[in-house]
Amino acid sequence: MKNLVLLGGGYGNMRILHRLLPNNFPEDTMITLIDRTPFHSLKTEFYALAAGTSTDKEVRVTFPEHPRLDTVYGEITKIDTKEKLVYLDKDRTVQYDDLVIGLGCEDKYHDVPGAEEYTYSIQTIAKSRCTFEKLCGLPAGSTVAIVGAGLSGIELASELRESREDLKIKLFDRSHRILREFPEKLSNYVKSWFEKNNVEVIAESNITKVEPNLLFNHEDVIEVDSVVWTAGVQPVKVVRDIEDIEKDSKERPIINQYFQLINDEHVYVIGDCASSELPPSAQLAEEQAERVVKVLKARFKNEPLPEKMPEIKLKGYLGSLGKKHGFAHVMDTAVTGRLARLMKSGYLWFYKRQVES
Numbered sequence: 001m002k003n004l005v006l007l008g009g010g011y012g013n014m015r016i017l018h019r020l021l022p023n024n025f026p027e028d029t030m031i032t033l034i035d036r037t038p039f040h041s042l043k044t045e046f047y048a049l050a051a052g053t054s055t056d057k058e059v060r061v062t063f064p065e066h067p068r069l070d071t072v073y074g075e076i077t078k079i080d081t082k083e084k085l086v087y088l089d090k091d092r093t094v095q096y097d098d099l100v101i102g103l104g105c106e107d108k109y110h111d112v113p114g115a116e117e118y119t120y121s122i123q124t125i126a127k128s129r130c131t132f133e134k135l136c137g138l139p140a141g142s143t144v145a146i147v148g149a150g151l152s153g154i155e156l157a158s159e160l161r162e163s164r165e166d167l168k169i170k171l172f173d174r175s176h177r178i179l180r181e182f183p184e185k186l187s188n189y190v191k192s193w194f195e196k197n198n199v200e201v202i203a204e205s206n207i208t209k210v211e212p213n214l215l216f217n218h219e220d221v222i223e224v225d226s227v228v229w230t231a232g233v234q235p236v237k238v239v240r241d242i243e244d245i246e247k248d249s250k251e252r253p254i255i256n257q258y259f260q261l262i263n264d265e266h267v268y269v270i271g272d273c274a275s276s277e278l279p280p281s282a283q284l285a286e287e288q289a290e291r292v293v294k295v296l297k298a299r300f301k302n303e304p305l306p307e308k309m310p311e312i313k314l315k316g317y318l319g320s321l322g323k324k325h326g327f328a329h330v331m332d333t334a335v336t337g338r339l340a341r342l343m344k345s346g347y348l349w350f351y352k353r354q355v356e357s
Ligand SMILES: Cc1cc2nc3c(=O)[nH]c(=O)nc-3n(C[C@H](O)[C@H](O)[C@H](O)COP(=O)(O)OP(=O)(O)OC[C@H]3O[C@@H](n4cnc5c(N)ncnc54)[C@H](O)[C@@H]3O)c2cc1C
Pocket: 007, 008, 009, 010, 011, 012, 013, 034, 035, 036, 037, 040, 041, 043, 044, 045, 046, 047, 074, 075, 076, 077, 102, 103, 104, 105, 122, 123, 151, 152, 155, 236, 238, 270, 271, 272, 273, 280, 281, 282, 283, 284, 285, 318, 319
């Protein structure tokens, strides 16, 4: 039996499973899915888990079952592409013939002293649970700082505002205007939502140090009760540590148009941990997965690979401001308010239905 091993049951590899199961892969092949958690985590909803407005169960989906799908749960500690071996905790190893690495990303702290030690995170489900316990357990009137006003920082700040009206929330944005890379209409909408809902946005900030209950922004020292870090990501360590492969300046493995490592056609990399010109997103991971499926199917049939793979065109972005308002940038159109929020909720509903079926 050949073994197609999928590392990480995130958005990318869920799409691969969805396309290959139940019978789009050869009889002489089995699929092994490895993840530390026994379910697919809906990472795009971790802000709501951390803010206490979604339950743990609402942000996870069970993995599919199939007689030739083996699910292995544990911590992946090393990927050896020379020996074609994946190492796991408890001295376990898994041998592969083909490997798809979809292990996602973790926080990047940009060498800011104290950031790793003294801030909370929403990058994994376990860390989001800890963040929930901290934020929702804070005494009345406490101050929460959120460092980084990208999509996840904005969604966390607004959701936390709805969850805890009593908290002082400070959102630190490095740029001069929130959502700088989106149309100004969206920036203005989000800015006015924060003003109306008493979330302080500190523009052009530069966090230089974090200490227990203290945040250093330029020369200002700010007293805080808790800090959440949403200010940058990097591939997970086990991917950064893969030896003898080419990586880009962000330590992401460089891949060819088939999403294979440059010198190894048996190893594919997708999602947040793969080198790409496009910003990381669940949508990108899924689009990359679609293309890997195309390549795998051709290889299952010993057919030549397409000379040129179809270009990835992303549909846009959906963001929430609490449970009732939102913003979207879809097909070059900016949408704000309840409609945008409905689009986001509808998309989540549809996604869950699709992966649960
Ligand atoms: C709060 C928030 C909101 C977001 N909102 C959006 C959005 O609205 N739209 C959008 O497109 N994107 C959004 N994103 C980004 C999106 O979640 C990621 O781009 C997406 O999850 C990447 O998918 P992936 O398949 O690369 O990996 P992931 O979905 O991150 O999955 C990686 C998997 O690997 C497993 N894993 C990692 N390391 C190990 C290990 N060592 N051992 C075992 N298992 C391991 C994890 O448990 C996980 O299941 C958001 C992210 C956050 C944090």
